[in-house]
Amino acid sequence: MFKNFSKKIQYTCITAIIISIFSGIYFYNSSPYTKGLFWEVSKNGEVLGHIYGTIHMNDEKVTRLNKKVIDIFDNSFGYSIEAFPSSHLWNPYHGFENIKGRMMFENKTLADVAGKKTANEVFEILTKNGVNKDYATRIKPWAAMFSIAAKSKHSGPIVDHKLLDLASIQNKEIYQIESPEELLAAFYAMPMDSQVELLKAKILHFPNIQNALDKMVTAYLEEDLEALMDASTSFVDKNIIFPNKHLDVYLKHSVYIRNIVMAHYMQMPFLYGLDRHKGRGGTFVCVGALHLLGDKGVLNLLDKQYGFDIKRIYFK
Numbered sequence: 001m002f003k004n005f006s007k008k009i010q011y012t013c014i015t016a017i018i019i020s021i022f023s024g025i026y027f028y029n030s031s032p033y034t035k036g037l038f039w040e041v042s043k044n045g046e047v048l049g050h051i052y053g054t055i056h057m058n059d060e061k062v063t064r065l066n067k068k069v070i071d072i073f074d075n076s077f078g079y080s081i082e083a084f085p086s087s088h089l090w091n092p093y094h095g096f097e098n099i100k101g102r103m104m105f106e107n108k109t110l111a112d113v114a115g116k117k118t119a120n121e122v123f124e125i126l127t128k129n130g131v132n133k134d135y136a137t138r139i140k141p142w143a144a145m146f147s148i149a150a151k152s153k154h155s156g157p158i159v160d161h162k163l164l165d166l167a168s169i170q171n172k173e174i175y176q177i178e179s180p181e182e183l184l185a186a187f188y189a190m191p192m193d194s195q196v197e198l199l200k201a202k203i204l205h206f207p208n209i210q211n212a213l214d215k216m217v218t219a220y221l222e223e224d225l226e227a228l229m230d231a232s233t234s235f236v237d238k239n240i241i242f243p244n245k246h247l248d249v250y251l252k253h254s255v256y257i258r259n260i261v262m263a264h265y266m267q268m269p270f271l272y273g274l275d276r277h278k279g280r281g282g283t284f285v286c287v288g289a290l291h292l293l294g295d296k297g298v299l300n301l302l303d304k305q306y307g308f309d310i311k312r313i314y315f316k
Helices: 002-026 067-074 096-101 110-114 116-128 133-138 141-147 159-169 180-188 192-221 225-232 245-276 298-304
Strands: 038-043 046-054 078-081 173-176 283-288 309-312
Touching: 046 067, 046 245, 067 159, 078 159, 078 245, 110 116, 110 133, 110 141, 110 192, 116 133, 116 141, 116 192, 141 192, 159 173, 159 283, 173 245, 180 245, 192 225, 192 245, 245 283, 245 298, 298 309
Parallel strands: 046 283, 078 173, 078 283
Antiparallel strands: 038 046, 038 309
16 A cells, blocks of 8 residues: 555656646746846947837836836937837828728638637627627637737826837837738738637637736736736646647747847847947837747847847846
8 A cells, every 4th residue: 555655656746747847848948038027238338228028008007117217218319119009190001990901801701710609709799899890790810819808997008108109209219110011910820720719719718808917917017927928828728748739829920920020120229229329328129028038039039149238127
């Protein structure tokens, strides 16, 4: 009996070790840049700017900016936003109606690719949130997945847009580091079967969406990028023994491909600052915090591929 009990303990321990190993491998391979929202970017000893990881929510807990962030922003010569707001004010050629049109099927409906049940569930959720019926009927699965969200309880702009308005008032040079075409191209390339399965997972998860958002805010305030990623992908099954191929697809198209584009365009205003704006505060970059995480994140790409020195700025 003792021998069998001992074997059970050994088996349990071995299982726990295997699970922890798989968990580490599946989630970002003990990646660099797992904590921290605010970073200094320099090259050859010259500070060229800063990167601030944001979360695209207008919850007052995350839109209230730390004094260090404001002081550095005020002293920056330029401002780079992840993407201009989808309005004709900032994007005259890519206003919301134009972008929305490319998120819809032209000659078929969501039901044609995802089935009537899924399409009806999406229709009900979106129309309750004020989306028009035609859009809710012809929306593409990837767009439906991102459109399924809880209505915000808060008012006011997200941090990125708040700083964009301030940058305009301060006459800063303003850049965009991801165009609508590049964003849409990343999602256009997502395989349809993954789009549909991820959409179904999002619908199933919808009753718990507020809980996931609360966890995201907590992780963000703790500057824990891994916990933020975990919360933001909580709608997808994370089987650590048999990794979910659709989660891999989701991360590839919604984060990793876009990171490559962002890092490429992000380095340009930094280099521009190196040539023209030495000692003038450089460029202040706002980008979604999930794009900072790990060896495929923009910080590591700027470091390893473009030769910038990246240093974390601590708030406390």
